[in-house]
Amino acid sequence: MSQQNRLGTGGRIDRSRPLRFSFNGQTLEGFAGDTLASALLANGVDVVGRSFKYSRPRGIVAAGAEEPNAIVQLGATEAGQVPNVRATQQALYGGLVAASTNGWPNVDRDLLGVIGSVGGRMMPPGFYYKTFMAPASLWPKYEKYIRKAAGLGRTPKEKDPDIYDHINRHCDVLVIGAGPAGLAAALAAGRSGARVIVCDEQDEMGGSLLDARELVDGRPASAWVASVLAELATLPEVLVLPRTTANGYHDHNFVTLHERRTEHLADLAPSINGRRQVRARMHRVRAGEVILATGTHERPLVFANNDVPGSMVAGAVSTYIRRYAVVPGRRLVLSTANDHAYRAALDWADAGREVVAIVDAREHPEGDLVNEARARNIRIIPGSAVIEANGKKRVTGAQVARIDIGGFKVAGRVETLSCDTIASSGGYSPVVHLAAHTGARPEWRDDILGFVPGKVPGMTPVGGVHGKSAIAEALADGAAAGVAAAQRTGFKVEAPALPKVAKVREGKAAALYQVPHVKPAMRAPKQFVDPQNDVTAAGIELATREGFESIEHVKRYTGMGFGTDQGKLGNINGMAIAARCLKQTIPQTGTTVFRPNYTPITFGAIAGRHCREFFDPRRFTALHAWHVEHGAKFEEVGQWMRPWYFPRGNETMHEAVQRECRAVREGVGILDASTLGKIEIQGKDAREFLNRIYTNAWTKLDVGKCRYGLMCKDDGMVMDDGVTACIGDNHFHMTTTTGGAAAVLDWMELWHQTEWPELEVYFNSVTDHWAAMAINGPNARKLLAELTDDIDLARDNFKFMDMREGTVAGVPARVYRISFTGELSYEINVQANHALHVWKALFEKGEKYGLTPYGTETMHVLRAEKGFIIVGQETDGSMTPEDLGMQWCVGYKKPFSWIGRRALTRPDTKREDRKQLVGLKPLDPQLVLDEGAQIVLEKEIRIPMPMVGHVTSSYYSPNLGHSFALAVVKGGSQRIGQTVYLPMADGRVHAAEVVSPVFLDAEGARQNV
Amino acid sequence: MLHIYCPHCAETREEEEFRPKGEAHIARPVEPEATSDEDWGNYLFFRKNPRGLHHELWYHAAGCRKFFNVTRDTVSYQIHETYKVGQKPSVTADKGAAK
Amino acid sequence: MSEIAQMDLNPRGAVKSESPLAMTRVNVVLAASARDAGVVVREKPFLGHLVLRGRAEDEAFRAGVERVLGLALPLALGPVARDEARGVSLQWMSPDEWLIVVPAGLEFDAEAALRRELTGHYAVMNTSGGQTVLELTGPKVRELLMKCTPYDVHPRAFPVGKGVSSVFAKSSAVIRRVDEERWELVIRRSFADYLYRWILDAAEEFGVFVAAGDASHSTSRAAVRELAAEAR
Amino acid sequence: MQHYSGFGLVKHALTYHENWQRAWRNPTPKKKYDIVIVGGGGHGLATAYYLAKEHGITNVAVVEKGWLGGGNTARNTTIVRSNYLWDEAAWLYEHAMKLWEGLSQDLNYNVMYSQRGVMNLGHTLQDMRDIHRRVNANRLNGIDGEVLDVKQIQEIVPIMDLSKNTRYPVMGASWQPRGGVARHDAVAWGFARGADALGVDMLQQTEVTGIRKNGNKVVGVETNRGFIAADTVGVVTAGNSGVLAKMAGFQLPIESHPLQALVSEPMKPILDTVVMSNKVHGYVSQSDKGDLVIGAGIDGYNGYGQRGSYATIEHTLQAIVEMFPIFSRVRMNRQWGGIVDTCPDACPIISATPVGGLFFNCGWGTGGFKATPGSGNVFAATLAAGKAHPLAAPFSIDRFISGKLIDEHGAAGVAH
Ligand SMILES: Cc1cc2nc3c(=O)[nH]c(=O)nc-3n(C[C@H](O)[C@H](O)[C@H](O)COP(=O)(O)OP(=O)(O)OC[C@H]3O[C@@H](n4cnc5c(N)ncnc54)[C@H](O)[C@@H]3O)c2cc1C
Ligand SMILES: NC(=O)c1ccc[n+]([C@@H]2O[C@H](COP(=O)([O-])OP(=O)(O)OC[C@H]3O[C@@H](n4cnc5c(N)ncnc54)[C@H](O)[C@@H]3O)[C@@H](O)[C@H]2O)c1
Ligand SMILES: Cc1cc2nc3c(=O)[nH]c(=O)nc-3n(C[C@H](O)[C@H](O)[C@H](O)COP(=O)(O)O)c2cc1C
């Protein structure tokens, strides 16, 4: 086979650049400018796939986005695999490797096809729901087989090495589609100086002009296209995007354009000058005005065996001949209900091949094209249609009969015409998809026998999609819309002079969708409506008969429009058939909903660059490099990378944490606390604001003093906590949890801006500005003393919960004597740029005190020993301050009813048996309970059994010499001393005593030294 | 993808810059302690949730960090107006969406 | 006891400081050269950053700010007030918030001066340790920015001089257009690594070059003062 | 009712499928019914079915403004599981799970309930604590569940990226083997057919436009096809619950948000279970037809448009590619949105209302498909008795007044 269907001349392919490619293991040749589909047709490949349910051989039927059959697997390498490529939209490149997705052992000889033809009768729509129910135990096995038969292509086994990205664009006018209407619109709008984007999904701009028979200004239409593109290229504010599909139309004129940047070159994106190119780019366009110039999709006629390879839509035949110089057969029968499709027969004849007949459903076809066919002595059979195709893997003949459209019956004798190609045309459906994405329902127009877009604010349909199909009309429509859109976005322009295109006189089209057969649809050979999903006219008829009357039910019961072409080819036919069965009109039946995507788009392109390290930011403290250098393992907390523990040598985590814990209680340890949220608060009403937002009182906090605060939502549940320092009478430094920082700041702004704007207070995040280093342990004071000469560290001059300003290691610092470990502790805050200097200085002086860096795990153990909660670990949005035993932190007497106050007296919050925070001491002192273990009251386990709480934190403490845990337990404060049980997944049941949550130094002696 | 006019920045900006914060004009009872459990529950949780015109609170999180109100149709998603906190809407369900 | 605590956070002696990008700059290696780069990235570290809050409608407040900074307080989103010679800029962030950037080490002086001049309800907050400035120059910067922010960076929407704050990748940034092909980003310390890597990755196809800039240097208060004096 | 079976299929094939009966009738509304159910989604239809089957109340109408099962039932990602955290929720969803397990046989309609297991990934230490807590609670409530380590995950889902190089490396997962997916449309159709056979009237294209009261007692519903009387009215309208509540003169603690989902093109079988992640925020399963069914974030604003923001779709697919880098070249075929009725505590409302005889079943939000049979079952009992079924009692509207919320945000997690 060597391009036996290629014409010697013509077309828009580049014959000087032959390209080799492979299909199903066979090496073939095409030309630059081919699509994979045109190259396959040039080589006489008939069967490109097998259908989903019946495994019938399938060939190429269309030339664009509406192709349902030619869905192939692409890729020469594993990483370069591209599943489900539509051959009609894939440019050919050298070395392209493609294979059919279904068919076993291969598409040509498919064994499943046998089952399909025998068993097919047993697979009407909905057959799944009617069977495989008994016995219930067998369903998983059936399902396995059902699944095996599913799917088209396969996913690559390797990670995608390519990159994708997004670009945000704003324009005045976005023109979608670059046929005559779109180009005229773009030219008009572009000349105004407005920012214009014009995109087209095809490799070449021009749309229907690329295969038009009409002359434009006396020259081939493509010459006009070239001249327009040349002018657009000179307009600096116009962006022309070929190979770019508008795939989704969202609210407020936000349109996504998917640009295929390298898919026409290779499976894997090439590098240029060593720079990786993005495989596909999503243009996220916000447009002032959208001009929809997406043209029309031709409808094939629904006749028996209309899926046999060699059966195509008429326009595709023209496209292949005129654009690609490929005649997809030798002997053509055209079945049409309109004039426009006559082009296929004329083009066929022009190519020097035989037109067996034009079968026209209309009694009196009349028009310029009809006359031209007559003039060429092409046989025209009026009032008739092809009712059935002959052939299996290729059309061998067409059964033609006189039909009565209104009565939906065959009205005469059946004549069989020998042919290898049947082109059909039932009319043209405007491509309304994008407009429908916005929620606008399409509107039926009797004059064009099609749905046009519903109204979308800021959108104008032009050309074919607007029912203005003839080139001259489309040009005028587009130009006018371009002028108007420019004007609405503030630009002035004259309408461009339009080229002259002779008007082709056309007769009125007939409304024909399903062609009647001599047998009723249920008994006739299959008449396919949606070939990809094997949806037939009989299937639709059956669905309506079974009560699936809404078109949405028909869709869902039969699968119509579910495929990768989303019903572009078949939906309107299906709706017309449903309408006929239900004895209603097409507009009464309505359409199903078109949704994004217009054509399928890779996940990679939609994800863009936001993958792997860019999936989500990682936040680092100023000391991060030091932690890495010192072997830290990290825990991520709300995007922050926090040292989790610092193993030495071969230490396990447990060993490292035990060592770190001891170091803090016995010597001195240091924690990078920079991730804590920090909010600076200034203003004369700062205290009042704190009074309202925190549960406790702030009126009397002196300058230089710190206080712990709890924050609730107004439902009384704890949302965050932290220490806030009074650093000036009207000036506070608040800290929040690491994960809660942003939410707390927003929360404060919310209350301030919406409820209490009269309070004179301002907040700002200073989380990143300050680095915080917490030194903890008996030696902390001695260590700090070595690095400061201007802070009086004497116990009684710098007390627990005091703040002092001074210099540490030569760097101005605020030092807070606060403690999350219960030890003597100073939290040194310096401007973050200087943090590493101070940190290193501490280590220089700290060595002799055994200064040990510790991470969050040790911090957790140490705070738990003291019974300090962690919001998000001890709390889960259902704990009040009282549940946590933190009545001491609740200002019951504050005059303003602070956020959360009222809720504490709601009936449920008042209950005594609420879950309360307690400590647990396992009876086995070595046993570390599971965090998340559930607590029950009885030792004997029966399932189901009532649970009274769960373990929130659990550790082994080298300081206590035993394991311990924090837990929340129903009525827990009344249960101190009781033994509770913790049933484990492995059947073991642990026992623990309920104790106070404070395990160490309840009186606080250690931190008050 | 909404395109929202921020009355503080005086520009129409992309949805990604904003965060929706639910129904607008929900005032916290002035005397919570004197408020019945029922009224408190209503204030916390019960919402108009209209199908149609909705006055809602938005936050210009990545821009000026100001809260403001939006009158938006929850079916068409059309935004009829935006206005500052403390102001009253000029487009309401009773008055009809003038624009 | 003062109402507001002011504190000069610049070191007393010679101290090695590190900008938010110190770690990243060491770890991310780049191949491109300046010659064919579509984008050149340069950090302007250690500048003084202050957040100013106050009432724009208060004439005394406006006048006070102008006296101190020599720049009129911008009253709406739009051009950033700048004095290139003195290295001072003043940007509208919100109806009651402005971003002040001053030369390295001068933030305390600026704050002190503001506090001297201003009365009533206002706030000045130092964020110099929490932010850094990235300068982007080159013919492809605008296209790069389009990949990063949904904000419209076309000259018609974003003329020279303008500054806004918007979404940037999955974080946010203050974006300022200094010149036709010169832009500044003010970014937060903890996100700096992420944003920097992002920018280099997104700019790869244009050719990207990182210009020298000292991400870690020794500062002392005295040295900074001198520098600033020279600038004046 | 025509009995469905494999044998029947063969028989009908021989007669060219010309003798299949209607799955349900298309009746004219009667003047009065004992009970009117507003909303012909899965929950409403299940309610009708169980009313007829278990309570012998057959003078019932399901009033549906569009087509049966066209609301969220048509739009959900079909994940079924019962591993909820709090007792009240766990019991309710497990009640549903037990019904799922025999549903195809009970309805004589294959709802294709596929117990392929549901996995919920943990990526942080706190995720893992929550997973342990929930799985332990489930076990003690008699609900199957396990905690998996990374190796076990690898065995079940070998194609997932479990390396340390991902942005959020996987630390473990919870696993409910009895969970899975079902064919959503079939669930609606199976219940409708079953209810129809027992005498229930399915009134499609019938929109309730008002709720008529006598004093404080409901007497029927106004519709676009006229008034329909009933002393008991059960409202099961999901995203439109607020609209119905307004007709009845009260408000609900519910806001309706867009929730989106999407499918890929059909692919050869590659993923045998359901994988969800709260943290990276996405979830995916593969349908029997081969498409990857994917969902994730809910849009923050209220919306009745059945569509949401594109940014949400972007984030969802970023999450999917993060978990499954080999899906990068798979294509998204279609996306859509539903209107989900979210409650402040991510649990439903099954409750009497301030209006006598009027009951609401709503607030299922992002995750009520899995409850369909259970919800219908307890709501039917509630309507039949005029007071809450014990499993439904904790879900009364009063909890928002008393404060006794059942906070399932953790377990409900990523919207499903
Ligand atoms: C994208 C998405 C994904 C989801 N994924 C899952 C999942 O994986 N697992 C899961 O368990 N759940 C999931 N859910 C949630 C689940 O879909 C719903 O909770 C469930 O389907 C609700 O069923 P329903 O019968 O209550 O509501 P619906 O199916 O919405 O039915 C309500 C019906 O009421 C009708 N109605 C409304 N107003 C009127 C009126 N005035 N008069 C008459 N009729 C009216 C509507 O037309 C509709 O048919 C998902 C939801 C969405 C949107
Ligand atoms: N009597 C007639 O002359 C007659 C009759 C019937 C139909 N038509 C058709 O009417 C149309 C008139 O020209 P026109 O300018 O309206 O359409 P056109 O077909 O020439 O151009 C539409 C262009 O839009 C592109 N497109 C469609 N959807 C797209 C998307 N989502 N993203 C990007 N590109 C997209 C198409 O690939 C095509 O190139 C032609 O399609 C013609 O075949 C003509
Ligand atoms: C589980 C599930 C699987 C689906 N699979 C497909 C599919 O393979 N192809 C398709 O086109 N749509 C599929 N859909 C989407 C429907 O076509 C449709 O978008 C959805 O039911 C919402 O209805 P609407 O888009 O008409 O509003 C699927 C929907 C669900 C819930």
Ligand SMILES: [Zn+2]
């Ligand atoms: Zn703003």
